[in-house]
Amino acid sequence: MHFRLTKIHSIRVKLIISLIAVSLFIGLISLTVGGKLLYQSVIDEANNRVRQDLNVARLIYEERINAVRLALEVIASNHEYSGKGSAAGLLAVAESVDQLSDRLKLDFSGITDARGQVISGSATTAREISAPGPLHPLAGHTLEKRQTVTGTLVMDRDQLMAESPSMADRADITIRSSGKADGAPAHRETSGLTVGAAVPIVVDGSIAAVLYGGFLLNRDTTIVDKIGATVFKNEVYKGRNVGTATIFYKDLRIATSVKDPSGKRALGTLASPQVARHVLEKGEKWTDRARVLDDWTITAYEPIADIAGKRVGMLYVGVLEAKYSDIRRRAIVVFGGITLAGVIIAIALEWLFAGRIMRPVSNLIRASAEISSGNFSPNIGTISRGDIGQLQKKFLIMAGALKEREERQRAESETRLIQSEKQASVGKLAAGVAHEINNPLTAVLTFTHLILRRKDLPAEVRSDLETVAAQTERVRGIVKSLLDFSRQTEISTETVNINSLVEDSVGLMKNQALIKDVHLSFKGEAGLPALTLDRNQFQSVLINMIINALDATPSAGKIEIRTTRADHNDAPGVEIRIADNGSGISPEHMDQLFDPFFTTKAVGKGTGLGLAVSAGIIQRHGGTINVRSRLESGTTFTIWLPRQQVKASAPPAGSREKS
Structure with missing residues (x-):
């Protein structure tokens, strides 16, 4: 009796431990799968957002260019330009361009003659019209295409100096090279990335002059800050901007809202080589998780092409991953808490119901001992409802049919032996059929080739025999293909x-x-x-x-x-x-x-x-x-x-x- 109680108690403990293990396992699986699905949905949402933000950033970038174009077109269309380049006519247009430059705060503007030489610009005055300057690159594109030109343009230091020494100074950015030895000379970038427009003034079907104007993007915060205000609402998370934007000249940050550890804008830092290759060399957009200085960020890049279609830079937007990671972490904590609470409740219920479940099981244990002693009609108590009742019924059926099962097992063993012999016969038959098909085909093919060796065959007979040989080969190939279907040779x-x-x-x-x-x-x-x-x-x-x-x-x-x-x-x-x-x-x-x-x-x-x-x-x-x-x-x-x-x-x- 003591042995039986100990055995029942052991089974009860094992049952409870098993149920607890199952509950914990299911909870762990649910937490793992749910966490992964939640993480993926959060990352997908962040990627979708940053792709949309990049589209808006591109519109803001182009809006700055279009503002210059529209204003210059208004000036070009509203002035009566006569006298074929007279000083008075040029003076009127130059004054309008100067007013536009003041209103839009253009970094450079001016007017060129029909040859593209600057006759009034940022470094000249209306009184110096009689002293033409050098060919302006924007005007050169307009004269070449004979239409309005807008877009991005790279200007070297000499061209910037021709416009304004202050522009050349703004464009000069020290490249922050990681791993540079102390005392080593700093690398510098002196070229500037500019955006603007050039509009021709047409008189009697010919271009008489060209108006131009634009902005230098180096150290300019207008576009990146507008992206931050428009797209990201200047949202701050844990002291850091949620969204950042950057304009790159090649792979160099020349205008950015990304901050370095000291809190300053990270001008002069470089994009990763992987991004530069993907965007600048391949000309494709990039959307992925990346480390931007010290912060993990969901980033999106796209190439910036100049007026000639050459890729000269990149436009970037990114959102701070920490915000999304914290959202995911909080959700997982809540989800984990709910799962843990469910497991604890399940364990308590399992403990309460284990006794009721084990009562009929103990009767079955006693009945099993009686069956082992030779009693095939044991008393198992009242038949329960549900699965335990089904188990009790099945137990009675099992006890009453042990002899029958032994006989049935013997008969089934004999049946399995016969079935195995049949399967072996089918295998041999399949091999024999394949052998018997290939043998006559080989004979037909062999004798056909032997006959074809004869020199006295008429051409028509030889052609027919060659057809027979070819088709026999094809039949052999068909037989082989049926075998290949299962063997994948x-x-x-x-x-x-x-x-x-x-x-x-x-x-x-x-x-x-x-x-x-x-x-x-x-x-x-x-x-x-x-x-x-x-x-x-x-x-x-x-x-x-x-x-x-x-x-x-x-x-x-x-x-x-x-x-x-x-x-x-x-x-x-x-x-x-x-x-x-x-x-x-x-x-x-x-x-x-x-x-x-x-x-x-x-x-x-x-x-x-x-x-x-x-x-x-x-x-x-x-x-x-x-x-x-x-x-x-x-x-x-x-x-x-x-x-x-x-x-x-x-x-x-x-x-x-x-x-």
Whole structure:
């Protein structure tokens, strides 16, 4: 009795411990999966936000340029410019440009003659009009294109000095080079990134002068601060700006709201080489998590191109990851607390109900001992409801059927032995069938080649024998392909002219098409690249497709086969389309079309392996197969093959597209 109570107590403890372990495990899994999903959703939201913020930043950047363009166009269109460049006419325009420069606080502005030489600009006065200056780069683009030019322009130190020495000083930025030895000379950037516009003044169909103006972006905070105010509302989190913006000249920060550890704007710092390569060299946008100085940030970059289309800089916006990380952390803490509370409640309930659960279990333990003593009709007490009751009933059934089970097990063992022998026989039969098929095929092929060695054969007989040999080889290839479907053997490739291969396959099926009165045609695009294929396997694919099309096409129908160049996921290749105007495929069959052993043909008319084997061959060649069909309108199979073979790792599959 003491032993029995100890045993029951042990089972109860084990049950409680097991239930606690399950509860903790489920809670841990829920917390882990929920945390990951929450983290991913937060990161996705941050990425979406920063991409949208980058679009707004681009609009603000372009708005600054357009403001200059609109103002200059108003001046150019409202002044009556006469006298072909008279001092009086130039003076009036120059005064308007000066007023515009004061109003918009332009860093440089002026007017050039029809040759692009500055005759009034930031470094000149209206009284110096008679002393032309150098060719201005903005005006040069306008004169070259003979229209208004706007955008970004890089000006070197000499050009900046020609405008204003103060501009040259502003553009001069010391590059903060990490790892620079003490006392080493500092690297400097003296060129300036500018934005502006140049507008021609046209008189009698000819450009008489050019108005220009713009801003120097080096050390200019107007754009980046406007982005911060407009996009990020100057939001601050834990003493740091949530959103930051930067304008880069090449990979150098020349205008930024990013702060260094000392609290100053991080002018002269560099973007990471990875970002610079991606944005400046490839010309692509970049959106990813990155470390900006000391803060992890969700960043977005896009290239800035100058007037000539050359990538000269980058526009950046970023949001502080810490804010999103803290949101995620708080949510995980709340979620973890809820999970832990649920686990604690579950443990308490498990302890309370364990006794009730174990009472009928203890009766079953006692009954088990009686059964082991030979009593197959033990008393297990009152039958409970629920799963325990089902267990008790099953226990009684088990106790009453032990002898029957032993006999049944003996009979089942005999049955399994017979079944194993049957399966072995089926395996031997399959091997024998393959052997018996290949042996006569080998004999036919051997004797055909022996006859072909004769020199006295007529040309017509030799041609027919060569056809026999080729088709016998193809039959052997078909037998091999059925085995390949399950074994996925390596393909034997060679360089193949795809048009010649399709034309040969169509030629083999011409007679069958004539018998059924179906017009079978082929049109191949000239100059297609040679492909690396297993010729026999792929010819079996083409013939299988044509046979399927013939089966689906009524008399007087038509089957068209075309080959064209086609790219798939940026990979060059060739596309083969086999289209018929037959009965089409039912929508409910489309998802099963490439399943092995699926066929809509009558019993004995098809195995259902043709399309599955074909899809596997195409997959192993690195290609794809798609089907579009409409009932009573026909079906089109499209096969795409790459120029260079790609070894497939996925199982054969075809994508279906219903039209």
